[in-house]
Amino acid sequence: MLKKLGDAMGARPTIRLHSAIILIWIASAWSAFSQTRQVVLLYDERIDLPGLASLNAGFTRALTAGSAEHVEIYREEMDLSRFDSPAYRDLLRNELRTKYAAKKIDVVVAVMAPAFEFFLSYRDEIFPGIPIVFCPLDRTQLGGRSLPVDVTGVLVKREFAPTVDLVAHLHPDTERIVVVAGTSELDSRLLAQAREEFKPFEKRFAFTYLTNLPLPELLSRLSQLPPKTVVLYTTMFRDGAGQAYMPHDVAERISASANAPVYGFLDQYVGHGIVGGQVYGFARYGEQAAELVLKILSGRTPQQLPPIQPANSVTMFDARQLQRWKINEHRLPVGSTVLFREPTIWDRYHKWIIAGASILIAQALLIFGLLMNILRRRRAEGSLVESEARFQTMADAAPCLIWMSGPDKLCTFFNRAWLEFTGRTMEQERGNGWSQGVHHDDFDKCLQTYVDACDARQPFVMQYRLRRRDGEYRWLTDKGAPRFGKHGKFRGYIGACVDITDLLNKEEEVRKSREQISRLSRVNLLGETTASIAHELNQPLTGITSNASAAQRFIDRGNVDIAQLREILVDIGADGRRASDIIHHIRNTIKKGEPTREQINLNEIAVHVARMLQPDARLNSCELSTSLANDLSPIEGDPIEIQQVLINLVSNAFEAMHGIPPNQRKVEIVTEKNGEGTVRMSVRDYGAGISEEAHRRMFEQFFTTKEEGLGMGLAIVRSIIEAHGGKISAENINEGGARFYVVLPTTEK
Amino acid sequence: MNSTKPFVFVIDDDESVRKSLKRLLNSADYEAEVFASASDFLERPYYPGPSCVIVDVQMPGLNGIDLQDALIQRNREEQLVFITGHGNIPMCARAMKAGAVDFLSKPFKPRELLKCVEQALTRSVEQRRRAAEKNDARRLLDSLTPREFEVMQLVTTGMLNKQVGGELGMAEKTVKVHRGRVMQKLEVTSVAELVRLVQKAGISTTSANGKTKV
Numbered sequence: 001m002l003k004k005l006g007d008a009m010g011a012r013p014t015i016r017l018h019s020a021i022i023l024i025w026i027a028s029a030w031s032a033f034s035q036t037r038q039v040v041l042l043y044d045e046r047i048d049l050p051g052l053a054s055l056n057a058g059f060t061r062a063l064t065a066g067s068a069e070h071v072e073i074y075r076e077e078m079d080l081s082r083f084d085s086p087a088y089r090d091l092l093r094n095e096l097r098t099k100y101a102a103k104k105i106d107v108v109v110a111v112m113a114p115a116f117e118f119f120l121s122y123r124d125e126i127f128p129g130i131p132i133v134f135c136p137l138d139r140t141q142l143g144g145r146s147l148p149v150d151v152t153g154v155l156v157k158r159e160f161a162p163t164v165d166l167v168a169h170l171h172p173d174t175e176r177i178v179v180v181a182g183t184s185e186l187d188s189r190l191l192a193q194a195r196e197e198f199k200p201f202e203k204r205f206a207f208t209y210l211t212n213l214p215l216p217e218l219l220s221r222l223s224q225l226p227p228k229t230v231v232l233y234t235t236m237f238r239d240g241a242g243q244a245y246m247p248h249d250v251a252e253r254i255s256a257s258a259n260a261p262v263y264g265f266l267d268q269y270v271g272h273g274i275v276g277g278q279v280y281g282f283a284r285y286g287e288q289a290a291e292l293v294l295k296i297l298s299g300r301t302p303q304q305l306p307p308i309q310p311a312n313s314v315t316m317f318d319a320r321q322l323q324r325w326k327i328n329e330h331r332l333p334v335g336s337t338v339l340f341r342e343p344t345i346w347d348r349y350h351k352w353i354i355a356g357a358s359i360l361i362a363q364a365l366l367i368f369g370l371l372m373n374i375l376r377r378r379r380a381e382g383s384l385v386e387s388e389a390r391f392q393t394m395a396d397a398a399p400c401l402i403w404m405s406g407p408d409k410l411c412t413f414f415n416r417a418w419l420e421f422t423g424r425t426m427e428q429e430r431g432n433g434w435s436q437g438v439h440h441d442d443f444d445k446c447l448q449t450y451v452d453a454c455d456a457r458q459p460f461v462m463q464y465r466l467r468r469r470d471g472e473y474r475w476l477t478d479k480g481a482p483r484f485g486k487h488g489k490f491r492g493y494i495g496a497c498v499d500i501t502d503l504l505n506k507e508e509e510v511r512k513s514r515e516q517i518s519r520l521s522r523v524n525l526l527g528e529t530t531a532s533i534a535h536e537l538n539q540p541l542t543g544i545t546s547n548a549s550a551a552q553r554f555i556d557r558g559n560v561d562i563a564q565l566r567e568i569l570v571d572i573g574a575d576g577r578r579a580s581d582i583i584h585h586i587r588n589t590i591k592k593g594e595p596t597r598e599q600i601n602l603n604e605i606a607v608h609v610a611r612m613l614q615p616d617a618r619l620n621s622c623e624l625s626t627s628l629a630n631d632l633s634p635i636e637g638d639p640i641e642i643q644q645v646l647i648n649l650v651s652n653a654f655e656a657m658h659g660i661p662p663n664q665r666k667v668e669i670v671t672e673k674n675g676e677g678t679v680r681m682s683v684r685d686y687g688a689g690i691s692e693e694a695h696r697r698m699f700e701q702f703f704t705t706k707e708e709g710l711g712m713g714l715a716i717v718r719s720i721i722e723a724h725g726g727k728i729s730a731e732n733i734n735e736g737g738a739r740f741y742v743v744l745p746t747t748e749k
Numbered sequence: 750m751n752s753t754k755p756f757v758f759v760i761d762d763d764e765s766v767r768k769s770l771k772r773l774l775n776s777a778d779y780e781a782e783v784f785a786s787a788s789d790f791l792e793r794p795y796y797p798g799p800s801c802v803i804v805d806v807q808m809p810g811l812n813g814i815d816l817q818d819a820l821i822q823r824n825r826e827e828q829l830v831f832i833t834g835h836g837n838i839p840m841c842a843r844a845m846k847a848g849a850v851d852f853l854s855k856p857f858k859p860r861e862l863l864k865c866v867e868q869a870l871t872r873s874v875e876q877r878r879r880a881a882e883k884n885d886a887r888r889l890l891d892s893l894t895p896r897e898f899e900v901m902q903l904v905t906t907g908m909l910n911k912q913v914g915g916e917l918g919m920a921e922k923t924v925k926v927h928r929g930r931v932m933q934k935l936e937v938t939s940v941a942e943l944v945r946l947v948q949k950a951g952i953s954t955t956s957a958n959g960k961t962k963v
Contacts, residue, residue, distance in 0.1 A: 535807060535834030539763045541856035542832070546769035549859030553776035568772065575765055615834075618762070618809045662810075 037106045037297050039063070040074045040127070044114035047077055050248050050268040051282040055111060055135070058286030064399055065420045066294045068499050074100075080114045081237070081244075089118065096126045107293050110134045110153075113141045120148075131302045135289035136282075139309070140189070152302040154288045155309035160194040160234070162278040163263050164201050166315065167230050170327055171261070174205060176229040180218065180254060180262075181211045182236030182245070190234045214241035215250065222258040231262040233274065248272045261325045267316060270339055275325060276317030284310065298502055401476070401497040403434065404483075407490050409454050418497075423469025439465035439473045450480070450493075457482045457490055463500070475501045536615050537582050540575035547572050599634040599747060600642060602681050606669045609646045613654075620654040621662035629672045632679055633746035637724045642744075645717045649683040649740050652713065656687030656738065678726075678743050686737040690730060698730065753798030755870045759783040760790050760816070761805040761832070766855075770803065770862075777863050787811035791819060799877055801850070801869035803862070806833040806840065814840065817847050826876055828869035832857065886950035892934050900927040901935075905944050 047056050056075070063071055078092060108127050110116040116134045123132065134153030142155075167174060179198070181191040191211060198207055210218055218239065222231065236250040248268050255262045255273025264274040267281035288310055295305055315333055319341040322329060329338060395402045395415035404413040410431045419426060422437050438446050442464035453460035459481040465473040480495035551568045554560055610626050617624035635642075646669065653667040666686050674680035690698065699718040721728045726744035733739055757779045759770045767783040774781035784790040787804065788811055806813040813831050820827055831844050831852045841852040850869040853862060893901060903913045910924045917924070937943045 538834040538855035539766055542834075543763075543765035543769040545856045546766070546773045546859050546862075550769065550772035550776040553773075557776070571765065571768065578765075615807075618807060621809065621812075 036070045036072055037067070038072045038074070038103055039293055039297075040076065040100065040105050040108045042108060042110045042115045042119060043075065043077045044080045044112040044118075045077065046079055047075060049246065051266065052111065054268065055282035055286035055289075058283035059109070059135075059290045060286075061420075062287040062290035063293060065417055066290065067297065067399070068502070069297070070399070071297070074103075078115060078118065080118065092118070093122045093125060096122075100126065105130050107296050108132050109289055109293060111289075113137055116141075116153075131296050133289050133292045133296070133302070134307075136285040137307075138189075140193075147307070150302045152292060152305045153307050154285050154292070155307050156280070156285070157309050157311060157313075158190065158193065158265065158280065159197070159278065159313060160232075160265060161197040161200070162313070162315075163232065163265060164198060164205075166276075166278060166333070167232070167263055168201075168204070169333070170331060171228075171230055173228050174230050176208060176226065177201075177205045178208045178210055178222070178225060178229060178231045178260070179234070180222070180231055180236070181209070181234040182238050182247075182250070183212060183240055183242070184235075184237035184244075187211075187235050187237055194232075194234050212240040215239040215243065215245065215253070219253060219257040222254055222260075225258065225260045229260040231258050231260050233262055233264045233269070235266070255321070261321070261327075267314070270316045270318050273321070274318065275321040275327070276315070276336075278313050278315050280313045398496070401499075402495070403497075404492065404494045406492040409451065409492075412492070421468055421499075422466065437467040439467070441465075453480060454482075454493065466497075474499050475504050535619075537579055540578040540582075543575040544572050544579075547575075597636055597638065600637055600639050601632060601634050602642070602671045602679055602744070603628045603632055605639060605643050605646060606671055606681065609643055609650060610669060613647065613650050616651070616654060617667070620657070620665065622654055622657060622665035622667055624650070624667050624669075626669045626671075628670075629679075632671055632673065635679060635724070635744045636747045637744070641720045642724070645720050645742065646681070646683070648713050648717050649742075652740075653683050653685035653687070656685045658687075660687055674743055678745050681742045681744070682739050684733070684737060684739040689732040689736070690738045695730065695732075699728070753796075754780065755799040755801070755873070756796055757781045757866055757870075758790060758793075758796075758800065758802045758827075759804075760785075760787055760802065760808070760813075762786060762808045763805070766805070766832075773859050773862070774866070777866075779866065787813070787816040787819075790816070795825065797877075799870050799873040800827060801830060801866050801873060802827045803830045803832060803866070806831050806844075807835070814844060817844060817849065821847065826880070828873045828876070830862070830865045830869055832862075882949050883951055886946050889935050889946065890950050890952075893931060897927050897931050897934070900924060901931045901943070901947075904928060904931070904940060905947055907940075 041056070041059065043052055043056075045052055047053055060073065063073065076096065105127060108119065108123075108130050110119045110132055111134075116132075116137060119126075119132060123130075129150070132148075132151045132153070134151065136154045136156035138156050138158065164177070167177065177198075179191070179194065181187050181194070191209075195209075201207075210221060213221065215236075225231070231254065233251055233254060235247045236245055237247060238244050239250075247266065249272075251262070251264055251269040251274055252272040261275045262273065263277040264270075265277055265279055267279040267283075270276060270279060288308060292305055292308070296302060315336040317332060317336060317338045319329075319338050322332075322338070332338070395413075396417075398415060398417060401418040401421055402413075402415040403411055403418060405411045411434055412430065414426060414429050414434070419429065422429065422434075424433070424437070427433075435443065435447065446462060446464040449460055449462040459479070461477065461479050463475060463477050466476050468474050476497040477500050478495050478497040480493045483491040483494055485491045547568045551565055554565065606626050606628060610624055613624060650667055650669065654665075657665045657667075664686055668684045670682045670684065672680050672682075699714050718728050721742055721744070724744055726742060728740065728742050730738060730740045757774050759767055759774070759781055761767050761770070761783075762785055764785075767785070771781045771783050782793075784793070786808060790802070790804075791811075802816075804813040804816055811819065813829075813833075817829055820829075826848075829844070829849045831841075831849055832855055833840075833852070834855050844852050850872065851865045853865065890898070890901075899917060900913060903916055908916070910928065911921050913928075914921045914924045932938065932943070935943060935946055937946060
């Protein structure tokens with residue numbers, strides 16, 4: 001007994017440790033990508049209304065599942081239908097303005113038309129310039145207005161005719177259809193649309209419109225309907241007597257009173273007495289609004305996102321009502337959703353249940369007494385269960401995808417975010433099911449990493465593509481760590497994944513533009529040194545033409561000295577090679593290509609650059625010398641880029657000495673070992689040195705001291721050096737001039 | 750007058766260019782001497798005969814333009830042909846204004862260079878001849894006394910003896926004596942000959958307003 005208790009106690013710290021690990025992962029996964037975004041939801045009514053509640057739930061779910069960043073959601077319930085005085089609106093406006101003055105809101109979502117209208121009137125005062133997403137709005141509510149550019153949203157598409165088709169199908173002998181609706185502005189508008197859509201059916205059914213009655217009278221009329229009648233209910237926010245109601249309450253009451261089946265158009269009526277209908281649902285609107293918000297948060301503008309008008313309707317039935325009206329489920333259209341399928345046992349057998357329960361309770365009390373003893377002993381295990389529950393809650397609340405596997409490498413658990421991401425069930429994902437979603441190209445590597453790590457009991461980080469529910473493969477980074485139980489017993493793995501696709505895309509863009517700039521600057525550098533290149537190339541050409549001409553003259557004169565002729569030809573050949581070498585170097589310098597990584601000897605680069613810039617040095621009346629360390633360890637990198645860095649530094653050094661007498665103009669390129677694992681290359685000039693401001697800002701983009709400079713040179717130099725894992729710095733030297741240092745890691749440890 | 754043979758000097762820091770140009774010049778029967786820098790050339794003793802200097806514009810230390818300035822400062826009138834790997838218009842204009850024969854961009858046609866050399870040497874021969882004449886004329890003029898020089902200057906402006914006497918405050922008779930000595934010393938027999946000699950010596954004369962100018 002005691003030992004068992006000890007076991008159970010011993011398990012507790014491990015579980016805590018797990019929770020801690022998960023927390024740390026979540027935190028690290030977050031901190032890497034998080035940047036809190038803020039979204040305001042503006043509801044025209046209270047969120048506790050069923051439609052808005054499901055819209056709110058759908059929105060929240062989709063937004064948190066789809067965002068790698070933390071999104072703070074603020075909700076404002078304006079209750080506009082109950083409080084509609086201008087003074088109240090002013091109050092709301094002032095309140096919102098004060099409340100959000102200090103917040104940096106990214107997107108505002110206006111839910112339903114009244115909120116949208118309110119917002120259009122006051123947005124410049126409350127949320128100036130912030131993108132708006134409306135949700136959902138009837139196209140007719142927009143009227144002929146053209147939307148402001150920073151507004152987009154979800155358009156609602158209400159359809160009434162399909163439900164009449166449904167009625168005709170399920171109740172073939174129907175003769176009359178009674179249409180019930182309220183008198184509020186929205187009620188009337190929807191009714192008008194419904195009437196329009198019902199027109200084609202008027203030959204087949206006799207339509208009666210009960211739309212102006214007070215609710216009690218309506219209910220009594222509905223209780224005395226003739227046979228072969230079906231009731232269609234649109235909405236009733238207000239009855240004929242001007243009394244306000246909630247439409248779903250009305251649905252419940254008319255269904256209870258009516259002696260005919262009632263069909264409706266809103267998903268929230270299902271479960272409130274109606275048989276069913278082709279209904280549209282608010283949860284989907286919420287999700288679709290969230291998708292628009294996510295796109296805006298990821299950098300798209302509302303202008304690029306035209307309002308969407310999704311087909312949201314589903315055919316939905318209440319099983320209890322189907323039974324009440326004796327409608328066979330087999331006759332329902334394919335794809336229909338049937339809710340409340342299980343009639344409650346209580347309804348049918350409550351007497352038996354009460355009797356049975358009495359006996360059971362008596363038994364239970366007995367068992368309870370016996371179990372108490374055991375339970376007390378197992379309290380520790382109880383806290384274990386609690387801990388598991390806490391873990392489950394936390395895992396489900398986490399914005400990253402979390403999985404867990406057992407010692408047999410098979411996965412045992414996936415959190416809600418994972419399942420929502422893949423759109424699969426826990427059962428489908430368990431075991432090795434999850435790996436079906438891994439991209440074909442990443443599959444082997446992914447499995448190998450996992451299996452290897454498992455066998456070594458080591459943490460791992462890997463990247464792979466996983467299929468999202470919409471079929472798109474997204475790049476995930478997956479951090480896994482082994483779990484250990486008591487006495488270091490291996491319990492399997494736990495891992496957390498974050499969708500890094502957007503991040504990768506951004507990185508790629510940044511890399512490309514850096515390459516572009518670096519290439520442009522090389523071309524620019526070449527432009528600046530055109531003089532020296534032309535000079536360099538024209539020397540051998542002059543040699544060739546002069547030699548050739550001399551040889552021709554010697555031959556023409558008839559006194560050919562074969563030895564001299566041979567000498568001339570040798571010289572011509574040497575000059576030809578020299579010219580082609582120069583062209584080769586130029587092409588290497590400006591060629592665009594994938595950056596290469598290879599072993600580089602800095603001495604070679606220094607010698608090459610010194611030779612290349614020798615003509616430039618001459619033009620600047622400057623002496624260019626090198627001082628190179630023996631046995632310099634190689635570095636890894638792109639030789640062209642490192643060469644570019646050195647060219648840049650040396651060219652700058654030349655320019656630094658324009659005000660110095662020619663005989664004092666000197667530039668030195670020095671390479672040296674620099675302690676453990678790094679080498680240092682420096683360029684020294686004997687110019688006026690660097691001013692304090694320049695010293696502080698010289699590696700910034702667009703900072704320049706030159707009249708015609710772009711200010712990109714040193715910024716590019718720094719970005720190249722940093723991309724090579726190195727550092728660049730500069731200092732003034734007491735004896736005069738400045739020295740730029742580049743420190744780069746060697747490939748040898 | 751010296752009748753030394755023409756000489757071509759080549760100054761270029763590029764060995765290949767130096768070597769090939771020397772060959773080219775030799776093939777056209779010119780004597781050529783090459784230098785790796787302008788200062789090397791300046792250290793060489795002045796060559797008084799007809800000569801041409803082919804010089805690269807861009808060189809470490811003294812460049813071609815610097816050399817041209819240095820020669821002008823020393824009153825040396827070598828005929829310069831500039832060659833350049835990458836010249837620009839201002840540089841070219843400056844060199845030409847300062848009296849260069851030509852300004853060639855590398856790689857030039859060898860025939861073009863030889864034509865320039867020939868032209869330079871012609872100019873050099875002519876210039877050497879003029880220099881010799883000037884020296885002779887100056888030597889003659891140097892033999893005049895200050896008074897005789899004054900009388901000579903006024904005579905070359907076309908004044909009569911009486912006018913000269915009025916201008917210098919001396920009797921017409923005295924003017925006549927001075928004038929006779931001048932003609933004798935300068936070995937001329939007419940005023941026209943006298944004017945030509947003075948021009949050769951590089952002294953300008955004018956008669957427009959009766960004033961004289963030296």
